[in-house]
Amino acid sequence: MSIVIEHVSKSYGKIKVLKDINIPIKEPGCYAILGPNGAGKTTLFRVISTLVVPDNGTVKINGYDVFKEREKALKDVGFLVSVPEPPDFLTVKEFITFSARLRGKISDIEKLNKMLDLPSLNQRCGKLSKGQKRRTYLAALLAQDPKILVLDEPTDGLDPVEIIKIKEVIKEIKRDKIILYSSHILSEVSDICDYVYIMDKGKIIYNGSIYNIKRMFRPKSVKVEFNYEIPLDDIKRTLGALVTEVRQEGKMTFELEFDGTAITRREILRRLVDRYEVRNFYDVETNLEEAFVKILRVFGDGSV
Ligand SMILES: Nc1ncnc2c1ncn2[C@@H]1O[C@H](COP(=O)(O)OP(=O)(O)OP(=O)(O)O)[C@@H](O)[C@H]1O
Structure with a gap:
């Protein structure tokens, strides 16, 4: 199981949005891609999911190039990128079952319901709240039992109770999966992720374990x-x-x-x-958000 990103760069016109990104992940666990607004996280995730073609570099999943061998590379990957929504006209149960079948799987709806506290299974997705839609979408992803999950700000716009629920699920499933999880809040990922890549202005400016970040700012x-x-x-x-x-x-x-x-x-x-x-x-305890700002100051270009 692996995601290996090598020398990925992307420009929009004159603006360099990704600058020589290198991320080698070869072990299960939850990996945070952390950065302030506009750092390039979503663009990177869109490259991984093949929605955006980079100018340079490669992304390999389980050894397969996502652009040259797309089907093989993405076979075992679940994406939650660019706030996707379940289709309005399907019920929660239909959407999850359909999603599982796409990958030849049979969904264990009861188990997913327990994990994610789903809304009524016969409710049409169009009638769900934002948080319910997000949980239903996550359930549909998990129904496919992917070994790798790429989650772009999965808790964005959700209330604190919804956020806790999603974090609990990630803690439960991360042992035998690779989870890439983007956020702009260090404290949000500190209790679910094991390792952090910090992005600023299109570059990885720091990478290390959460433990090391806390120690560095003891x-x-x-x-x-x-x-x-x-x-x-x-x-x-x-x-x-x-x-x-x-x-x-x-x-x-x-x-x-x-x-x-x-x-x-x-x-x-x-x-x-x-x-x-x-x-x-x-x-005086190290405040993780202060640590994040310090990292941006020390390792970034100093403009924070
Ligand atoms: N299609 C596009 N055309 C032009 N510029 C773009 C495009 N997509 C993104 N950008 C620019 O690229 C930069 C990085 O954007 P991106 O959405 O990847 O950042 P982000 O780290 O995900 O930010 P946020 O936390 O706000 O979602 C921004 O300056 C953005 O304006």
Whole structure:
């Protein structure tokens, strides 16, 4: 099972929308393609699904070129690209059954219903809400039992409950599939995806595991609360060169920036406890969205 994208580029007129994209995926799991609006995610997914022909490069699925050997390459792939909708005139059950039959499969509607909490099976698709349509479409894809799923912003425009449902399904099925999942929200993919490719202005500017992203931006500041008021200068004198910055947040609360090492963190705590009554001392958690913006700043062209 594999998707291998090599040197893919695409321009619209003078605008380079994809610039030498390389993504080699050879193991099951959920892979996020993450990027701000206009980064090129949808264009890349449209290339993978053969809706857009690239100027350069190749996309191979299970070793087959998607343009030269389209049928073989896409045989085992399910696409949710460019917000597709089930046909209005079919019922939910008819659409799912029809979709399964297209690939010679028999759908287990009960199982899909349990997983995706489908609307009434005899309801016409035209009468469904946006979230119900999305879940019905996903059920129809899963009824084909594809080994590879390409999902372009599958939760876009859905309410929080619908989003949780779709994420739960992906967590359940990702063990033996390759799932490519695009989003512009890092925290949305952080609990379902294992690996992240970050795109900005048509380029992959960073790739790594979610674990590494979190580690790279490990806490470098702590918050401390005291039992009584302490002047800012007093804290600064006590900690001296251990901290790079001290910010006062309230009369009894301060945020302390330091070099991020465990030794310094311990020494800061020791000095504070020796001198004052400390009520609370904790790390300032890395906010994933901040990490995303930092990555764009550090690895992108600096214009964020
Ligand atoms: N058919 C087209 N003709 C001209 N320009 C296009 C076309 N399709 C996309 N673009 C441009 O290519 C760039 C990338 O668009 P794309 O939709 O791939 O980004 P995206 O990362 O999916 O963004 P979003 O998160 O907003 O969906 C944008 O600047 C867009 O205006």
